[in-house]
Amino acid sequence: MQPSSRRVLLVDDDRRLTDMLASYLHQHGLHAEAAPGCEAALQRLRSGAGYGAIVLDLMLPDGDGLDLCRRIRSLGNAVAATPVIMLTAKGDPLDRVVGLELGADDYMPKPFEPRELLARLRALARRPPLAEHRTALVLGDVRIDRDARRVHVGQAEVQLTSRQFDLLQVLAESAGRVLSRDYLMDAVGSEAADSTDRAIDVQIGRLRAALGDDPRQPRYIVTVRGIGYCFRRPDASGRGNG
Template sequence: MIEDDERLAGMVVTYLGQNGYTVAHATTAAAGLAELQSNAPALVLLDLMLPDADGLEVCRRIRALGAPLASVPIVMLTAKGDPLDRVVGLELGADDYLPKPFEPRELLARLRAVLRRPQLAEAETSVRQFGRLAIDTGARKVSIDGQARSLTAYQFDLLLALAERAGRVLSREHLIDAVKGESLEPFDRSIDVHIGRLRQAIEDDPKHPRRIITVRGAGYVFAKVQDA
């Protein structure tokens, strides 16, 4: 947890500890990044406003690290409540966000949902092939023509949810439920941000997508047949 509010951090550390989680706390971006690289965590709780760096910049730095640290799930804690900050955070690679103040139980539920996603995929060992696109569900890797594409944990699970239902139109609500395992607000638009980032990673021309197609008023569909 990278958070300069020591009182809040102490509450979170205690509460999560009572629920079976070990939390290492850092009060600055520099200390948090050092801890991340010394002891690779299962998840990062990242405050948006830190004394020595912007949380969005820290998120970008984490995503720029080498594997496997670059794909560690990131949940951003936002005090501003500005939707733009949340959108930018998601675009930079955050997997989820939680506005302050928050209920500890909601934080726990969101962490469990994020941490549950990799575990659900551990038993999968097959490689799903869609034209030039390959999805290795065991290694949780995506490649095109053998060239690896970088995805966050959330983006990988979103792609997998689409690919497993190739040819079917999926609403935003359906995708949110499939990826998170829990219902969020029915008009949560963060899914659009993740779709945009996913297209940047896997489409030859993100402005004219041929793998993840938008169906106006309905949602998204993953192309079942892909020649390119």
Template sequence: MTTPQLLMIEDDQRLAQMVVEYLAQSGFAVTHAGDGAGGMAALERQLPDLVILDLMLPDADGLELCRRIRALPGAAGKVPVLMLTAKGDPMDRIIGLELGADDYLPKPFEPRELLARIRAVLRRRGEGGLAGGAEPARGLRFGSLEIDRDARTVTVAGQAAELTSYQFDLLVAMAERAGRVLTRDQIMEAVRGRELEAFDRSIDVHMGRIRAAIEADPKNPKRILTVRGVGYVFAKQQD
């Protein structure tokens, strides 16, 4: 089995050392960068399986760094980002998710929770995000929308739609259940890993990002519809 490669961008040396040692004992290889410049240099050398990104760095804003990571060639939607922050404001969490973070963990945190979240994100990425043992279709197509599960890509009318790893899994989970109204809890269960934190607003944020990527008019969606008071439904009939 290949050892998962992680990159931790964190200026707190003591915290970073503790996390690196703990994750190493759990089977992960972790590269540590103490600032944004070092983190970007490491990313340009080699893309890891996951980035652990501190929101507050001495030389860079973590939110801006998340944008830059998403803009790296080959990184969009394929390198999950787990954001760490000392800030507890839910708005910071929402902004982080809107900018492309796959998960969010406030400081201080238990190393076991960080480990569980890392495993959940990587599991979603490796399994394609569907619960259950049935072998899913290799590709999904709804009008001009095409989802390639193997390549983990989405195109609309031949144009690539940029989604994070978690957003891709959300889209696949809903597309596999086209026509079925899903509650937020059912959506979180379908992609797994969100049992750690029932944060319904995160689903709404991600749905907004998915709509922006795949809808002709995100404010008047035709593919992912809101069912007021219940959740969402992926429309069977599209363009």
């Protein structure tokens, strides 16, 4: 186990809880550091110290744990791959769903047993490194490298304009969901001069051509008439499905 994997960042303003957890984890070979809020946590994460996991409370004095999770995942470096266990005293299952969708790896409601947290931290430590998967999105034979802004279909690299890459990323990150033309225009920042349904249709056409996608029998981008477009979610075999 690498030294950084034994370091845990506890993001919670409950000093009594973090002291207790730090002591318990230390007894089991882990070194825990506490950050009482969002900005303190980001400062530690940006310091380059490196952590094996982040235990993140949903309710923080200077912000929202869900927003902090999103910010961590958007840092664009190895920090973005750090596993996150989200804590909350709320009973709303929507918080759990949103947290997982924003990139949390696990979820624990308060109160909890320290030994359960330890077991979950150990389970996360046994997972393969996630850095590549955090920065790369793979759907069937399409691979999108977010950091390098490169796209491969199979073994071949696809040359895209900046806007085409943004459009592909938005579609792929919502694979299986139908996105309206208005949503896509907002997401890729269309200029006023080309902010029309037709402009998005043209961009989709060029993107399909670059991917080698036949609009009559699409493997990747499906047209949903009257609404917008959907990136096919691959089935278990890796092929796109409807």
